[in-house]
Amino acid sequence: MGLFDWNRDDKIEERPKPNPLYQAQDAYEKCCRSFEAHRPIRLRDADGGGWWIAAEQDAVLLFPLYDRNGTPRETLEAAKEIRIPLEQAAVHRVEQAHMPIRTEGIFAVYEKPDVCIELNMPGRGRTVLTAEKPEAAISYLMEHNLAHFRAVYDLLDCTGPAFEVRCRQGGELIPKGYGVMQVFRDADELIFVHNKRNIYGGGEKTVAIGRLPAAAVRFYRLCGGVRMETRVSGGGVSVDRSAAYWAGWMHPFSLNPHGHAIEAAVSAEPVRTEHIEHDERYVELCVRMDGRTYDLQFSPDSIAAFDAMVPEREFDEAALSDRQPTPAEQIALLAGLCEKGWVSRSEFEQAKAKLLAQI
Known part of the structure; x- marks a missing residue:
C-alpha cells in the first residue's frame, strides 16, 4: 500500500x-x-x-x-x-x-360573459x-x-362600420365616465359600446351598450373654433450686488470701474414670445327623447361618425323649426340618402312617386 x-x-x-x-x-x-x-x-x-x-x-x-x-x-x-x-x-x-345588471342613461350594463x-x-x-x-x-x-x-362578447351584431367617438358632455343620456366609445348604426338605431379596446370588448369586468334611435337625433353640427393665444414672458431685470463688488475690485485702475461694476451686476432676461393654439371645437348632437331635448358634446373628430351614420340630420335651418319639410325637400333628402346607400333605389322611387302626387 x-x-x-x-x-x-x-x-x-x-x-x-x-x-x-x-x-x-x-x-x-x-x-x-x-x-x-x-x-x-x-x-x-x-x-x-x-x-x-x-x-x-x-x-x-x-x-x-x-x-x-x-x-x-x-x-x-x-x-x-x-x-x-x-x-x-x-x-x-x-x-x-345575457341579462343586464343595471341601466345608466341609454346604456344597459352587462357582466362580461364567458x-x-x-x-x-x-x-x-x-x-x-x-x-x-x-x-x-x-x-x-x-x-x-x-x-x-358576434360583436361585444356575442351580445349584439355589428352590422356597419364602427367608429370611435369621444364624448365630452353626455347629459343624462351618456354617463360622465363614458369617454371613449365605439359606435355604429344598426337599422334605425345608433349603437354605442363603452370599452377601451375595440368592438369585441375591452379589459373591463362589465360591458355597456347604449341604444339611441336615429329618429331621436334632431341635428348635429361642428361648433366653436381654433383660438390663438400669444404669451410674452421674460424681460425682467435683476441686480447682483456681489458681482458689482468683485467687478470693481478686479478693475481698480480702469478709467470706468463703476461702469464695469454696473455691467456685471445688472442682467436682463430675454423676452420670449409663444403662440399657443387652443382647439375649442366640438360636435353638438341635439337629441329629442321623451318630450325632452338634450345637447350632447363630442370631440371634433367625431363628426365623421355622424356624417356616415345620420347624414340626413346634419344641421340646417329647417332642423331648428318644427315645420314639416315640403315634398320637394323630402325628395331631395331621400335622393341624398339613396346616393349614400341608406335607402335602396326601389324604396326611393316608391317614396318619390308618393311625394310627387302631393305636389
Whole structure:
C-alpha cells in the first residue's frame, strides 16, 4: 500500500440513481415548450383543470396543463399532446343568456360573459372549456373557424362600420365616465359600446351598450373654433450686488470701474414670445327623447361618425323649426340618402312617386 493509499476504499463508488419525479417534471416541461410553438390559447374545464388548445388545418390539438410541483409523477408521465380530427372534435360555442345588471342613461350594463366552447375529447366525451382570456380566445377561434362570435362578447351584431367617438358632455343620456366609445348604426338605431379596446370588448369586468334611435337625433353640427393665444414672458431685470463688488475690485485702475461694476451686476432676461393654439371645437348632437331635448358634446373628430351614420340630420335651418319639410325637400333628402346607400333605389322611387302626387 502506498503512502497516500491508506484511506482508499477498494469498493467502487456507486453514483446516485436519477430521481424519477425530477425526470418526469423535466420531460413534461419539454413537452410544454414544444406545444407552445403552436401558439395556443388557454382554457379551463369544469373541474378547474387547465388546457392548451391549438388549431391546424384539419385537426384540433389539446395539451393538459399541470403545476410542475405538487403533481404526481404518474400524471406528468401520462400528459401528452392530444390530436383530434376536426370532424370528430365537432367544436362549437356554448350559447349563454345575457341579462343586464343595471341601466345608466341609454346604456344597459352587462357582466362580461364567458367565452365557452364544447368539443369531443377522448376519454371525456363532450367537454365544455372556458377561455381564461376572452379577447384572445375570440380572435383565435374566429380566425381558425372553430367558432363564430358576434360583436361585444356575442351580445349584439355589428352590422356597419364602427367608429370611435369621444364624448365630452353626455347629459343624462351618456354617463360622465363614458369617454371613449365605439359606435355604429344598426337599422334605425345608433349603437354605442363603452370599452377601451375595440368592438369585441375591452379589459373591463362589465360591458355597456347604449341604444339611441336615429329618429331621436334632431341635428348635429361642428361648433366653436381654433383660438390663438400669444404669451410674452421674460424681460425682467435683476441686480447682483456681489458681482458689482468683485467687478470693481478686479478693475481698480480702469478709467470706468463703476461702469464695469454696473455691467456685471445688472442682467436682463430675454423676452420670449409663444403662440399657443387652443382647439375649442366640438360636435353638438341635439337629441329629442321623451318630450325632452338634450345637447350632447363630442370631440371634433367625431363628426365623421355622424356624417356616415345620420347624414340626413346634419344641421340646417329647417332642423331648428318644427315645420314639416315640403315634398320637394323630402325628395331631395331621400335622393341624398339613396346616393349614400341608406335607402335602396326601389324604396326611393316608391317614396318619390308618393311625394310627387302631393305636389
